[in-house]
Amino acid sequence: MATTAGTLDAATDQLNGGPGRTRRLLRLGRQRPLGAVGAVVIFILLVTAIFGQDITVGGSTIVPGFSPYPAAETDVVNKLAPPSWDHIAGTDSLGRDMFSRIIYGARTAMIIGLAATSIGIAIGTLIGTVSAYIGGVGDMVVQRISDAFQALPPLVLMMVLVTMMSPGIGTVVFVIVIFLVPGTQRVIRGTVLSLKEYTYIEAARTIGASSTRIVLRHILPNIVAPIMVLATVTIGGTILAEAALSFLALGANSAENPTWGFILFEATQRGQLTRWPWLALTPGVAITLIVLAFNIFGDAIRDVLDPRLRGTEAGA
Numbered sequence: 001m002a003t004t005a006g007t008l009d010a011a012t013d014q015l016n017g018g019p020g021r022t023r024r025l026l027r028l029g030r031q032r033p034l035g036a037v038g039a040v041v042i043f044i045l046l047v048t049a050i051f052g053q054d055i056t057v058g059g060s061t062i063v064p065g066f067s068p069y070p071a072a073e074t075d076v077v078n079k080l081a082p083p084s085w086d087h088i089a090g091t092d093s094l095g096r097d098m099f100s101r102i103i104y105g106a107r108t109a110m111i112i113g114l115a116a117t118s119i120g121i122a123i124g125t126l127i128g129t130v131s132a133y134i135g136g137v138g139d140m141v142v143q144r145i146s147d148a149f150q151a152l153p154p155l156v157l158m159m160v161l162v163t164m165m166s167p168g169i170g171t172v173v174f175v176i177v178i179f180l181v182p183g184t185q186r187v188i189r190g191t192v193l194s195l196k197e198y199t200y201i202e203a204a205r206t207i208g209a210s211s212t213r214i215v216l217r218h219i220l221p222n223i224v225a226p227i228m229v230l231a232t233v234t235i236g237g238t239i240l241a242e243a244a245l246s247f248l249a250l251g252a253n254s255a256e257n258p259t260w261g262f263i264l265f266e267a268t269q270r271g272q273l274t275r276w277p278w279l280a281l282t283p284g285v286a287i288t289l290i291v292l293a294f295n296i297f298g299d300a301i302r303d304v305l306d307p308r309l310r311g312t313e314a315g316a
Contacts, residue, residue: 035300041293049110052103053257069097071104072255080276089282092266098282105260105283108252109290112169113239116176120238121231123177124184125223131185132192133215143189146182154179155244162250169252176241180234187230191223225305232301236294243287260287 029036053071055063075095083090089098131142161175195201195218204214245251246261253262260283266272267279 032300032303034296035303038293038295038297038300041289042297045106045110045290045293048103049107052106065103067100067103069100070256071096071101071258073097073100080272080279082276083278090276090278092263092279093272098263098279101258101263102260102282102286104256105258105263105286108169108257108259109239109242112172112176112242112252113235115169116173116180116238116242117231117235119173120177120180121184121227121234124181125188125227127181128185128188129192129215129219129223132189133196133211133219139189142185146186149179149182154241158241158245159248159250162245167250167252172242172245172252175245176238179241180238184230184234187226188223191226192219195219195222229298229302229305232298233295236291236298239294240287240291 051063051065052067053065054061055065073096075091077095078087078091079093079095081087081091081095087097087099089102091097092101127142131139158175158179161178162171165171165174201214201218204218209217242251242259243261243264246253246259247265249262249265251259251261253259263283264280264287267276267283273280
């Protein structure tokens with residue numbers, strides 16, 4: 001009976017052009033439960049970043065946010081209040097609701113994480129692909145420059161650059177991108193070097209295909225999987241780097257849009273960390289969960305996209 005039911009499901013899938021999207025997602029969730037948990041956490045973060053605070057256009061609110069309080073709203077009477085029904089994560093030294101401040105910080109974290117990762121990987125992919133395909137002296141120069149950048153202490157140099165420039169979202173994205181490009185281009189370069197030796201690339205050269213056509217039509221489509229995995233894992237590291245800069249009061253923090261790192265920095269002032277631990281636990285847990293979610297989701301994506309790592313059932 002079970003065999004018959006399985007046969008009927010397979011026949012239905014064939015008639016419908018393959019298994020449904022929902023069924024494939026559920027099967028992937030069963031095969032990679034940690035990856036599914038990471039995806040759920042990331043989805044919650046995205047919803048929080050978009051709809052947690054008001055969406056305004058031209059100074060007018062078009063979509064009200066679900067945050068219980070404005071991030072900058074103070075209540076001195078209830079300052080340093082422990083977690084309760086009115087304040088789920090307690091309040092800080094100015095009476096500001098900690099849970100609302102975490103919600104407001106999610107948007108800044110996602111903007112910087114997505115922007116820096118997208119720009120850094122795009123530039124790194126371009127440099128790594130061109131460097132690997134051209135080879136020779138040009139490739140050697142690019143790799144030595146990359147080695148020089150990777151030899152520098154990233155946090156120290158980011159601190160120097162942010163100090164020299166005006167702090168803000170654009171500045172933080174710029175300094176993070178500088179350190180994303182060398183590592184990204186090295187990963188992409190290694191992948192392109194292996195692809196260059198494949199028979200179909202040699203065949204394309206033999207029939208007179210131009211270098212541009214070979215790169216665009218044959219190489220780039222085959223490095224999409226490594227790029228996706230790299231992007232997923234890199235976002236977590238980018239959010240962590242932004243939190244580190246904000247903890248040092250060099251990030252994109254503002255009264256209306258506090259960053260998680262700066263909230264953690266405020267919690268360490270004047271002995272608050274030991275007397276009111278929820279001030280540090282709330283942003284610390286948020287940063288840890290998001291970085292962990294992106295890492296385990298990136299591992300799941302890698303296992304699915306890399307046939308050398310996924311099992312027979314996952315590849316079916």
